[in-house]
Amino acid sequence: MHAELVCFESACRAAYPITEVIYNCPKCGGLLEASYDFSGYDAGALKRAWRERRMSNTPLDQSGVWRYREMFPFLDSLEHAVTLREGNTPLLDAPRAAGYGGLERLTFKHQGFNPTGSFKDNGMTAGAAQARRLGMKRVACVSTGNTSASMAAYASAGGLQPVIFIPHGNISYGKLAQALEYGAQTLQVEANFDQILKLVRVLAERLGIYLLNSINPFRIEGQKSIIIEMMDQLDWNPPDWIVVPGGNLGNVSAFGKALRELSSLGFIPRIPKLAVVQAEGAAPFHEFMRHPAADRFVPVDHPATLATAIKIGDPVSWPKAWSEITMSGGVVEKVSEQEIADAKAIVGLCGIGCEPASAATLAGIRKLTASRVMDADANVVAVLTGNVLKDPDYIYQYHTGKLQDPSGNVLQSTFGNRPAVVSNSADRIIALLG
Numbered sequence: 001m002h003a004e005l006v007c008f009e010s011a012c013r014a015a016y017p018i019t020e021v022i023y024n025c026p027k028c029g030g031l032l033e034a035s036y037d038f039s040g041y042d043a044g045a046l047k048r049a050w051r052e053r054r055m056s057n058t059p060l061d062q063s064g065v066w067r068y069r070e071m072f073p074f075l076d077s078l079e080h081a082v083t084l085r086e087g088n089t090p091l092l093d094a095p096r097a098a099g100y101g102g103l104e105r106l107t108f109k110h111q112g113f114n115p116t117g118s119f120k121d122n123g124m125t126a127g128a129a130q131a132r133r134l135g136m137k138r139v140a141c142v143s144t145g146n147t148s149a150s151m152a153a154y155a156s157a158g159g160l161q162p163v164i165f166i167p168h169g170n171i172s173y174g175k176l177a178q179a180l181e182y183g184a185q186t187l188q189v190e191a192n193f194d195q196i197l198k199l200v201r202v203l204a205e206r207l208g209i210y211l212l213n214s215i216n217p218f219r220i221e222g223q224k225s226i227i228i229e230m231m232d233q234l235d236w237n238p239p240d241w242i243v244v245p246g247g248n249l250g251n252v253s254a255f256g257k258a259l260r261e262l263s264s265l266g267f268i269p270r271i272p273k274l275a276v277v278q279a280e281g282a283a284p285f286h287e288f289m290r291h292p293a294a295d296r297f298v299p300v301d302h303p304a305t306l307a308t309a310i311k312i313g314d315p316v317s318w319p320k321a322w323s324e325i326t327m328s329g330g331v332v333e334k335v336s337e338q339e340i341a342d343a344k345a346i347v348g349l350c351g352i353g354c355e356p357a358s359a360a361t362l363a364g365i366r367k368l369t370a371s372r373v374m375d376a377d378a379n380v381v382a383v384l385t386g387n388v389l390k391d392p393d394y395i396y397q398y399h400t401g402k403l404q405d406p407s408g409n410v411l412q413s414t415f416g417n418r419p420a421v422v423s424n425s426a427d428r429i430i431a432l433l434g
């Protein structure tokens with residue numbers, strides 16, 4: 001299989017060996033993507049082979065990423081792959097959330113069911129495989145928490161040393177705890193995500209550490225499996241919309257690439273519209289998409305949101321995201337802190353639960369149906385990107401009416417569920433419970 005790295009910029013398209021350690025095009029500075037010669041692919045035969053692998057006890061067949069390995073054939077040998085049985089995440093019907101979002105029905109694809117509790121595992125298993133194939137010893141990332149948790153796990157599982165950089169005081173303890181437990185050398189930097197990404201790129205170059213942020217094209221290859229698995233679970237009948245939160249915009253870029261490839265190879269009859277939802281205080285891409293032009297992307301210098309996973313002001317993958325959203329006929333929406341908090345409580349009341357950034361999807365859907373961009377009878381899949389246990393502080397504060405937005409205003413506990421403190425008395429508790 002011929003695989004190479006190609007510049008994403010249509011005016012450049014320079015190609016490089018798949019084993020080159022580069023994160024931007026050396027010629028024009030554009031983003032890079034993996035490119036393959038898929039000729040000779042038989043969609044029907046592959047669909048059957050992928051179904052059969054679900055029955056297999058072979059570790060890579062059990063992985064909800066590597067099961068679909070024909071769609072990202074960048075490795076020369078599968079022995080480099082590290083799997084924790086990532087992917088295999090469910091599609092869950094959520095009638096109550098559908099009603100809240102103004103839809104007749106709504107399905108969540110819950111990436112929080114992954115081994116480290118977020119969609120990052122789909123990409124990290126691929127990125128870690130490439131690091132091993134290249135003979136790297138150390139891997140690094142800057143993270144709002146999930147990437148670092150995931151990278152720490154996959155690096156340690158694969159015999160690599162993880163080094164993580166996080167914005168000091170700005171990630172949830174659940175995520176920080178994971179990175180420590182999985183053995184990452186952890187540096188809490190007094191700067192925001194965007195500033196640290198610039199720093200880490202310099203450090204990776206000078207120290208010869210392999211960078212595993214989503215600017216790494218192999219991360220994107222792995223994250224394509226979220227869409228491939230989703231389509232497989234839908235028996236290859238695409239929904240009308242796929243909704244996803246946007247931070248650094250790697251995930252929507254992966255989704256678009258997967259949809260283009262599946263469509264051109266005849267796996268799916270049409271491409272769903274992609275909707276990205278950002279938090280109001282960290283929404284440079286939403287602003288850009290109102291009047292898109294290559295020279296008009298303006299970063300947000302001081303991004304602010306309680307959904308810390310998407311607290312990013314200068315997303316690196318915006319050119320890819322722009323192209324993929326346009327290709328799909330999709331949209332970008334933004335939502336307030338209150339809207340995120342209330343939508344999150346509704347996801348919880350479905351018995352499903354998710355972390356704050358993930359709930360931006362439902363909040364965005366509610367706005368998109370209200371403005372009639374999305375029809376009430378549309379078939380919608382929203383991707384819940386992280387597990388409910390990632391950020392328990394946020395949950396407790398919301399339900400007890402103490403959650404403050406980044407400006408210090410207390411948010412409404414609209415669907416609050418305050419725990420009651422009671423004395424050790426059967427009579428009193430019976431009186432309380434009626």
Ligand code: F0G
Binds near residue numbers: 144246252385
């Ligand atoms: N949802 C969650 C739970 C995330 O952790 C992230 C990104 C996103 C959505 C946004 O995805 O960046 O591909 O647009 N988290 C990164 C991290 C930045 O470091 O964990 P994106």
